[in-house]
Amino acid sequence: MDCASAAWIALDDPTTTRDAAVLATRCTDSLLGELLQERHGEWVEGPTQIGGIELNVEFRDLSPYLIEPLTLTRARDIPLRTHVGPHVQHPGFGVPLSAISRRCDDRAICELLPPEGVFRDVTAWIEAPATHDAPARLVIANALASPTLAVGTQRIPLAYDTSAAFAQGSGTSKLPRLAVWGLLGGHEVGRRAGVYLLEDYDPRKHPLVMIHGLGSSPLTWAPLSDAVWGEADLRARFQVWHVVYQTNAPTLVARRRVKEYLDEAWSVLDPEGDDDARHGTVLIGHSLGGVISRLLCVDTGDVLWNAAFTVPPQRVRADAVDVASVADTFRFTPYPGVTRAIFIASPHRGSPSAASWFGRLARVLVGRRTPELQALKRVADADPDAVRPELLEFYQQARLNSISTLQVMQPVRAAGESLMPVPGIAYHTIAGSQRGQIPPGDGVVPLESALLPGAASTRVLDAGHDVHMQPEAISEVLRILREAP
Known part of the structure; x- marks a missing residue:
């Protein structure tokens, strides 16, 4: 002393x-x-x-x-x-x-x-x-x-x-265990779902919204988050937000929920809707989180709806509340304020793993009793003629989850391939391609599925599916953030 x-x-x-x-x-x-x-x-x-x-x-x-x-x-x-x-x-x-x-x-x-x-x-x-x-x-x-x-x-x-x-704080977290249990239908991670601030909210800084992948948790973003905090210029411009969501739900349902979590966060942080932080949001998604991020950047029009239904929503003969819920899941516009997205090891064209023996087992195990699926089931039961025949049985039995909706031949997923981020949202791809992998890819997502036309930049690294945690990928994200306006 x-x-x-x-x-x-x-x-x-x-x-x-x-x-x-x-x-x-x-x-x-x-x-x-x-x-x-x-x-x-x-x-x-x-x-x-x-x-x-x-x-x-x-x-x-x-x-x-x-x-x-x-x-x-x-x-x-x-x-x-x-x-x-x-x-x-x-x-x-x-x-x-x-x-x-x-x-x-x-x-x-x-x-x-x-x-x-x-x-x-x-x-x-x-x-x-x-x-x-x-x-x-x-x-x-x-x-x-x-x-x-x-x-x-x-x-x-x-x-x-x-x-x-x-x-120190993340070392006490139960999220890794809850994330896997949530994939199998456990409810605790659902109660934890939402947007979490990893630093004090700043009305001037752009949010970096990080969305994890299948059966994962925000702790997967520790190296990237820390890299951003460690750079004074990036720390001055961006604030890190982590999303927790239950990954057993179909992709469109997960996208809808993440959108709602963001809405809830903004209603608390900026109820007047006039903070500078509302503009310039950057989405960063890994694996399934990258697919969800892309869907937060697109205008679906009727593309997804027409892939699943034979008539427009107003002509579906079912409970109006259920029809509105289903329509809200299949038809949407870009999330306000997003100007850039980074997709990392994301299966935009599906993953063969979803159709493998492991995928078939996972489709049985992974939980699927979500409220949105139950609404879809009731719509299919009430007006089966409104549903495309190849999907009717799946909808009536609520046989959809995050694994099944990543199958390469899944009709709605296939229709969604054409949906690219709207003009004004720049997007970037980071993918892994391990040596000797046939077909080329990271061992989970084929390279062909991870790459998107029109990307502002594309970086392919010699890495597995955990490419988002590798130093080269983190450096690439930092480079992208520095070029963001």
């Missing part, structure tokens, strides 16, 4: 600033190693005593989503369990920490925060007391909000770590 306090005083002298900053950080790190052993959680602002040491704890520019008490952990003590990319650290003054708190429950925005809690990267340092008999200040600050510290006439860059807090 004495060392850190003395070094703080020496920061104001230009001849000693650099050495003092190094010494202050080293001494603060040593001090925190002791203090955090004594008190890992239950950190609040104000005077406190830990292990016989008196301190004034000050929170500076922290996220309003963090709720006292906070759990603090040194960044270097956190294992990066969900990480395959580099640990993004920025050297400077102070000790990077992870700050975690429970999720709030008193505001609408609380539902947009991860149930595991709110996790933010912060930086700590010691400031010498103003008077001899006063305790020193332990400052816990948001270094990303104010990356330099003013000490007298000096401006000192702060240290920060943009990997640790997310790694």
